[in-house]
Amino acid sequence: MIExxxxxxxxxKHWAVKNTTWSVEDNRLLGLLGPNGAGKSTTMKIMTGLxxxxxxxxxxxxxxxxxHPIEAKRRIGYLPETPPLYEELKVVDxxxxxxxxxxxxxxxxxxxxxxxxxxxxxxxxxFKPIRVLSKGFKQRVGIGQTLIGEPSILILDEPxxxxxxxxxVELRNIIKGLKKDHVIVLSTHVLSEVEQICDDVVIxxxxxxxxxxxxxxxxxxxxxxxxxxxxxxx
Amino acid sequence: MMxxxxxxxxxxxxxxxxxxxxxxxxxxxxxxxxxFFSFELYAFVQKSYQLSTQVQQGGLNIHQHLVSSYxxxxxxxxxxxxxxxxxxFFAEEKKLNTFPVLLTSPITSWQIVFAKWLVGASLIFFLLxxxxxxxxxxxxxxxxxIKLFLYSYFGVFVVLCVYMSAGLLASSLxxxxxxxxxxxxxxxxxxxxMGVGRELTDSLIFQELFGFLAIDQHFAxxxxxxxxxxxxVYLLSLSGLFGLMTERVVEYHRWx
Numbered sequence: 117m118i119e120x121x122x123x124x125x126x127x128x129k130h131w132a133v134k135n136t137t138w139s140v141e142d143n144r145l146l147g148l149l150g151p152n153g154a155g156k157s158t159t160m161k162i163m164t165g166l167x168x169x170x171x172x173x174x175x176x177x178x179x180x181x182x183x184h185p186i187e188a189k190r191r192i193g194y195l196p197e198t199p200p201l202y203e204e205l206k207v208v209d210x211x212x213x214x215x216x217x218x219x220x221x222x223x224x225x226x227x228x229x230x231x232x233x234x235x236x237x238x239x240x241x242x243f244k245p246i247r248v249l250s251k252g253f254k255q256r257v258g259i260g261q262t263l264i265g266e267p268s269i270l271i272l273d274e275p276x277x278x279x280x281x282x283x284x285v286e287l288r289n290i291i292k293g294l295k296k297d298h299v300i301v302l303s304t305h306v307l308s309e310v311e312q313i314c315d316d317v318v319i320x321x322x323x324x325x326x327x328x329x330x331x332x333x334x335x336x337x338x339x340x341x342x343x344x345x346x347x348x349x350x
Numbered sequence: 351m352m353x354x355x356x357x358x359x360x361x362x363x364x365x366x367x368x369x370x371x372x373x374x375x376x377x378x379x380x381x382x383x384x385x386f387f388s389f390e391l392y393a394f395v396q397k398s399y400q401l402s403t404q405v406q407q408g409g410l411n412i413h414q415h416l417v418s419s420y421x422x423x424x425x426x427x428x429x430x431x432x433x434x435x436x437x438x439f440f441a442e443e444k445k446l447n448t449f450p451v452l453l454t455s456p457i458t459s460w461q462i463v464f465a466k467w468l469v470g471a472s473l474i475f476f477l478l479x480x481x482x483x484x485x486x487x488x489x490x491x492x493x494x495x496i497k498l499f500l501y502s503y504f505g506v507f508v509v510l511c512v513y514m515s516a517g518l519l520a521s522s523l524x525x526x527x528x529x530x531x532x533x534x535x536x537x538x539x540x541x542x543x544m545g546v547g548r549e550l551t552d553s554l555i556f557q558e559l560f561g562f563l564a565i566d567q568h569f570a571x572x573x574x575x576x577x578x579x580x581x582x583v584y585l586l587s588l589s590g591l592f593g594l595m596t597e598r599v600v601e602y603h604r605w606x
Contacts (some may be wrong), residue, residue: 164454168604189456200451204365217355217455261451 117142118163118269120298123172125158125323132158134323135172140316142268146235146296147314148303151349155323157197160273163301164194176269189309190218193262193298197273199254200261203247205255207238210246211264228264236260236290252283259290269299276306288313307341317341321349354457358465363472366438368515375431380480384425387484390416417485418573424481425506425569428474429513433534435473436517437527439466440600444525449603459600463518463593470514478507483537505572508585509565513538515592522599539547541565 118140125133133155146211148156161167163174165181165188174181176188202210211229222230233242236256241249246257255275262270275291276284284306292313294300304310310317311331318328326348327334334344394416402412411489424454443449452462482503520555545564548557561567565588568581 164450166450166453166604186456186458189454192454194454196447196450198447202361202365202448202451203446204368205361209361209364213357213361214451214455216360217452217457219353219456265456287379312587313373 150320199258439521
């Protein structure tokens, strides 16, 4: 479970995130929506310990990311907007490296690497250097590395950016498949994607939560998610 | 505790040893060392020949007149090579956007910095090993004072670790590869010139203080083949100080 409580982040005089509070229960997929500069990526960076909050706290399965970073990070798999890949490494070597930095027990390593390769359908490229892979495969390798260490929470920052329609559909199916074992927080601009795979939605604008609830709650009165988005971020 | 450190060490060394630029730099080093060693050897043979014709007692000390001066050249060349290779520590991670992998993993900033320090130390060890091949080749036809040789090489290893730690700090400060090399060179030149303070003061206390702080003084001790425990403690502390500053800079990335 993730709990974001009164979270704020200031860069100089600019508040990128202002007093936001929301949470995600286990086995739910939350879509974090908002126009560019709404504070989605900043929120995700704070949730993963990449940035520190100015105020408020983020609890990951009860562990504060600021005061218990190691315990909290053990439970998180994070895919930034640009997949952080060591392009000179082969896919299996990269996954083995991630096993190492996440202190995965040596008896568990090959099983976890095989599992990540299987879930991401990377069998045909597993022994190829990452630099020769297509954008779609690189994105899958990026998501694959989030699965190493068997975290309960996946935080995916715009995973479908730059992919062609076929790859977007493939990726959407992969994320759907991951939902049964993980809490997932997904940021995206593609509202149709949210309507298809998300259970809960938080819409941010100018660093503030404009609306939050389940997808059904937001779409009451026959409104589409697009109508709601346009209305609250106007 | 050690698993993440070893993982970073293995990954960085694999990346380095599969990089053509590293082999190019190592090749340039080998050529320069080979060339300078030949000059030094030629000068040593000339001096020895002159001495033998002057009917003097005893020959030239090979450590003092050949190995020691060769080590100075190895040291100066490596100061520049380390500055160039320091981009691999953090600047390249930031430029290629791979730094979040480390920062969002369940490891501390200390573990990241220590792993990178070990990468640098391994690199220095490898390059020094290559450089040692030239003087060690003399063993095929003459004897070398091995103990003095090992002490000198251990000393130059510790001295170079200080320069490498300064490169570590420079690398953590920027994501521009050029700025990183320039900063690293600036730090290294400052370290090289620390002893100049000695000449600028008349006070005996300050002269002694600068004398102790100056890396070249400690390096001179090691070159003679003297194993100085206090020098090792001082140089490792200096290296640790740069490591501490690097850790603070890495941590600052989260707080900016």
